[in-house]
Amino acid sequence: MKTASRVVGTAALLDGFIAQDSPVYGAERRGAPMTAHTRIARETILERGVIANPDLVVVADDTLLDDPSVEPLTGTSSEGVLLLSSAHSPDELREHTGYQGVIEARDLLALALEHVGSAAGVSTALAAAACKLLGLSDGSTEEALKKELPQIGLDPQVVKASLRLAERARVGFEPIEISPPTRSGRPPRSTVVDVTYAPPEIGTPSVAAPANTPLRRTGNWRVFTPVIDLSKCTQCWICFVRCPDGAILLDSFENPHVDYGVCKGCLICVEECPTHAIAKVREVREWVEAGFDR
Amino acid sequence: MSEAATTMLTGNAAAAWGARLADVDYVPAFPITPQTEIIETLARWSAAGEMAGRFVSMDSEHSMLTAAGAAAATGARVFTATSSQGLLYGFELLYTVAGWRVPLVLVNVSRGLASPITLEPDHNDVLAARDCGFLQIHAETCQEVLDSVLMAYKIAEDPRVLLPVIVNLDGFSLSFTREPVTLPEPSSVSGYLGTYNPRHAFIRGKRPMAQGVSVLGGSVYSYFRYQMQLAAENAPKVHEEAAAEFERLFGRRYGLVDDYRLDDAELVLVMSNSFATKGRAAVNRWRARGLRVGLLRLRVLRPFPRDAIRLALAGRKAVAVIDQNLSVGFGGITVGEIAHALYDDPHRPPLLSYVGGLGGKEISEGEFEQILDDLQFAASTGVTPPPRLLYTEAEAGQMRTLLTIAGKEIDR
Numbered sequence: 001m002k003t004a005s006r007v008v009g010t011a012a013l014l015d016g017f018i019a020q021d022s023p024v025y026g027a028e029r030r031g032a033p034m035t036a037h038t039r040i041a042r043e044t045i046l047e048r049g050v051i052a053n054p055d056l057v058v059v060a061d062d063t064l065l066d067d068p069s070v071e072p073l074t075g076t077s078s079e080g081v082l083l084l085s086s087a088h089s090p091d092e093l094r095e096h097t098g099y100q101g102v103i104e105a106r107d108l109l110a111l112a113l114e115h116v117g118s119a120a121g122v123s124t125a126l127a128a129a130a131c132k133l134l135g136l137s138d139g140s141t142e143e144a145l146k147k148e149l150p151q152i153g154l155d156p157q158v159v160k161a162s163l164r165l166a167e168r169a170r171v172g173f174e175p176i177e178i179s180p181p182t183r184s185g186r187p188p189r190s191t192v193v194d195v196t197y198a199p200p201e202i203g204t205p206s207v208a209a210p211a212n213t214p215l216r217r218t219g220n221w222r223v224f225t226p227v228i229d230l231s232k233c234t235q236c237w238i239c240f241v242r243c244p245d246g247a248i249l250l251d252s253f254e255n256p257h258v259d260y261g262v263c264k265g266c267l268i269c270v271e272e273c274p275t276h277a278i279a280k281v282r283e284v285r286e287w288v289e290a291g292f293d294r
Numbered sequence: 295m296s297e298a299a300t301t302m303l304t305g306n307a308a309a310a311w312g313a314r315l316a317d318v319d320y321v322p323a324f325p326i327t328p329q330t331e332i333i334e335t336l337a338r339w340s341a342a343g344e345m346a347g348r349f350v351s352m353d354s355e356h357s358m359l360t361a362a363g364a365a366a367a368t369g370a371r372v373f374t375a376t377s378s379q380g381l382l383y384g385f386e387l388l389y390t391v392a393g394w395r396v397p398l399v400l401v402n403v404s405r406g407l408a409s410p411i412t413l414e415p416d417h418n419d420v421l422a423a424r425d426c427g428f429l430q431i432h433a434e435t436c437q438e439v440l441d442s443v444l445m446a447y448k449i450a451e452d453p454r455v456l457l458p459v460i461v462n463l464d465g466f467s468l469s470f471t472r473e474p475v476t477l478p479e480p481s482s483v484s485g486y487l488g489t490y491n492p493r494h495a496f497i498r499g500k501r502p503m504a505q506g507v508s509v510l511g512g513s514v515y516s517y518f519r520y521q522m523q524l525a526a527e528n529a530p531k532v533h534e535e536a537a538a539e540f541e542r543l544f545g546r547r548y549g550l551v552d553d554y555r556l557d558d559a560e561l562v563l564v565m566s567n568s569f570a571t572k573g574r575a576a577v578n579r580w581r582a583r584g585l586r587v588g589l590l591r592l593r594v595l596r597p598f599p600r601d602a603i604r605l606a607l608a609g610r611k612a613v614a615v616i617d618q619n620l621s622v623g624f625g626g627i628t629v630g631e632i633a634h635a636l637y638d639d640p641h642r643p644p645l646l647s648y649v650g651g652l653g654g655k656e657i658s659e660g661e662f663e664q665i666l667d668d669l670q671f672a673a674s675t676g677v678t679p680p681p682r683l684l685y686t687e688a689e690a691g692q693m694r695t696l697l698t699i700a701g702k703e704i705d706r
Contacts, residue, residue: 026510195517197524200456200494204395205518207504 001060003152005036007127010144011136012040020045030120031221031264033070040134055080055178056133058126060109062086063220065097073099081176083130085109085122087284102176104133108169109223113282115165116158119223124149128166135175141166214262218245222265225283230255232277239269239278303475305468306331308436309401309461311475312443313373314339315483316399318347320370322361324354326380327413328465329403333375347373355384362398363391366458367505369496371447372398377465378405378419385423391458392427392522394506396495397450398458399443400428404567405465406653414654415464417567417619421595421627423460427522429529430595432462432567434552437475439463441546444483448536451490454528464568466654471568478544486543526597533594550599552591553606555581559588560611561669562643564632566592569618569651576662587666592628600635607632609641611673614665616684618651625649625681644672650684658686 002023009021017040025034037051053075062084064070076082078100085108086093093103108129112121124145131141145166149159197203228239233255240248240256247263248256258269270278303311309332313321321340323333333349340349352358355376366372376384381402391398402423404415420430431446433439439461446459463469495505509515530550541547552570555577556562565573570591580587590606592599607613617626624630629647636642646668650657661684668679697704 027508195520195524197454197528198521200395200453200492203518203521203525204456204494205393205505205507205509206494207507208501210502 001034001058001123001126002036003148004058004060004123004127004130005038006148007124007141007144008038008040008130008134008136010147011127011131011140012038012134014140014143015136017042018045020047022049024050031223031266032218033064033067033220035070035072051075053077056130057082058130059084059086060122060126061220062088062093062105065093067220073097076101079179081133081178083126083133085126104129104173106169106172111169112165115168116161121162121165124162124165125169128169129173132170132173133176134178138170141170217261218264219261222260222263223282224265224267224280225260226258226263226265226267226269227279227281228256228258228269229277229279232275234275234277236274238272238274242268242272244268300474300476302472303436303440304331304470304472305433305436305439305463306403306470307335307472308440308475309375309403309443309463310335310339311477312401312440312461313347313399314345315440315478315480316371316373316444316447316487317480317484318371318373320362320365320372321347321349322352322358322365322372322374323349324352324358324376324380326355326377328405328469329375329377329380329401331469332401332403336373355380356387359384359387359391359400362400363387363394363396363458366391366396366398367394367495369490369492371451371490372396373401373443374398375401375403377403378407381419381423382407385426388423388426388428390506393518394495395456395522395525396458397447397456397490397492399446399450400458400460401439401443402460402462403465403469404462412653414466415567415618416652416654417462417617417627420460420462421619424596424627427457427526429455429457429459429526429597430462431459432593432595433468434566434568434570434591434593436463436468436471436473437546438548439468440475440477441540441544441548444478444486445533445536445540445548447487447490448540449529449532451487451492452528452532452536453493455525455532456492456494457522457525457529462567467568482543486539529597530594530599530601548593549602550594551602551606552593554589554591556588556590556606558586560586561588561666561673562607562610562613563587563589563665564592564607564613564615564628565589565618566595566628567618569616569657572657572662573616576659576666579659579662580666585666587669595628598631598635603632603635604639607636607643608639610643612644612646612669614646614648614669616648616650616657616665618649620649620652620683629681644676644678646672646679647681648684649681655684655689657684661686 005021009019012019020039023036039045057072057076059072064072080101082099082103084105086105087107090103090105093105108125109122112125149162235254247259270280321336337349339345362372362374402420404417404420406412406416407418431442433442442461446461449455450459537548554574563573573589577587577589615629615632617628619627621627626647626649633645672678
């Protein structure tokens with residue numbers, strides 16, 4: 001999605017706007033939730049960092065809508081637009097989220113898998129759709145993709161396929177007039193409080209609550225899901241040993257089972273299984289399976 | 295008040311005695327001139343069973359400070375020591391360990407930083423660490439080295455503070471210099487320090503906890519960084535209490551700053567560390583000539599004792615700060631901080647800036663006379679002369695000779 005934000009930024013620049021794009025992410029590997037921001041303006045952009053009140057929100061994975069560590073709709077208004085890659089319909093998404101603005105949704109992940117064979121391609125598809133919604137020209141979007149995609153190490157064949165993907169992805173989307181709420185007058189003043197000294201058992205950076213790591217569910221990182229066929233399983237336990245996240249557990253019959261609440265979909269188990277008992281399955285997850293079944 | 299023997303000790307030996315008397319549990323160590331004698335002494339005592347604490351040689355200052363912080367996070371009382379390049383090699387751990395809020399004591403034996411490489415003292419090494427969250431006490435005498443290590447534990451382990459402390463002494467002019475040092479009775483010291491039993495950093499099977507956690511997000515980060523500032527702001531009061539009890543038990547009194555013949559002084563020298571002794575001598579010479587001059591020695595550098603400095607310097611006719619350090623592109627480091635302390639005072643004096651004593655360079659009587667002339671000029675005209683980098687004509691001549699020997703064609 002960092003690349004998507006850059007494609008939109010570059011396309012805007014090529015169309016004569018001033019742009020600013022920036023990602024925010026932690027130390028986790030690809031697949032973890034992350035955000036990226038693009039600002040587009042006609043004049044110098046006097047802002048930095050996270051966009052508090054986005055006019056267009058692009059969500060690459062609809063399970064993030066329920067992720068309390070992401071909350072992608074924060075700061076949106078009914079004047080805005082929500083673009084999602086989702087197998088759900090806009091109506092289903094509206095019902096699920098209660099979002100009042102325009103909702104545009106297509107299963108762009110499926111399209112990306114079809115064209116470039118990689119989930120990362122959803123970034124290209126969403127960038128193309130976002131550019132279209134924002135009224136940026138198709139020519140600039142294509143130029144922007146040609147500039148940005150080689151920079152993430154894609155070889156010329158994949159770039160070519162990505163351009164075809166972009167063409168297909170923007171079909172059906174039309175520019176939407178987005179009128180950001182005009183703000184005038186003095187913004188409300190924040191109450192600046194005095195931080196006071198806290199005793200060391202409180203005011204030092206330690207965590208006293210035991211074993212809270214299981215609360216960090218990572219099941220929605222997956223694009224493909226490992227599914228074990230126990231009829232082919234020989235109980236060699238290689239999957240159990242090799243799983244980097246300890247997401248494969250053994251039951252009382254010593255059969256392996258995947259904990260889908262934490263399985264990140266790395267598919268190392270699929271690679272390692274000597275009897276090919278683990279299949280790689282593209283799943284469309286139900287909301288409840290988003291991995292936050294606390 | 296109970297005292298044991300007075301004996302001739304180097305500054306390094308005094309530092310080692312500080313650790314021994316504080317009954318530290320753990321000493322991770324790595325040698326570097328001019329600090330080595332400290333850890334050699336502790337290693338010998340530890341091996342001979344004269345000191346209960348565990349001594350471990352590490353593979354670098356980076357590992358040493360990691361081990362020190364980690365041990366302190368289990369609730370152990372930890373001592374370690376380094377100098378100069380070693381302090382910089384372990385530098386990232388200074389911030390890390392301070393952020394853990396573990397009250398270890400680190401002795402730094404000041405030595406000028408490369409390049410060119412040298413062994414003798416100035417304070418660029420320790421002042422590089424001034425923003426990291428370690429408190430800093432700078433000692434003038436060998437006795438003060440020992441006493442400051444003890445006070446450092448008393449202050450650092452106080453729940454109102456819980457920040458580590460650097461005790462600084464100058465290489466050579468204190469580290470290898472012997473002078474009379476009175477060793478307090480071990481029983482009195484253990485009464486003074488008590489046992490360190492933290493409520494925030496420990497290892498207990500029944501109460502697992504995560505320490506040194508990472509955060510993402512500026513507001514969480516800011517909260518803990520602000521806590522460090524608030525802890526440091528508590529330190530002057532805790533220092534005052536620690537100093538009062540220390541005086542009651544051992545008869546010596548230490549302030550955040552140390553004033554010398556300041557009462558009626560119109561002109562004031564500001565210095566720190568062992569070269570402040572030379573400043574005292576200059577003050578005595580000038581007093582003998584009937585001049586009203588005094589000296590303010592900076593002792594606690596972090597927290598910066600703004601109020602004490604303002605109290606000592608506001609209303610004087612002129613003040614000269616001799617920085618034994620050089621922030622390249624800025625000048626003396628402490629003069630800027632002192633100016634900050636005085637700025638809001640309507641009676642702020644002209645503040646003269648000198649850089650001297652770099653790499654142990656002598657500050658001669660003649661240079662002090664130049665400073666006196668400048669002070670008198672500033673006092674009578676109200677005009678502050680520009681900063682000076684102290685260097686004498688004789689030193690310049692000697693430098694010309696050396697440059698010639700080095701094959702530099704200086705006359706062309």
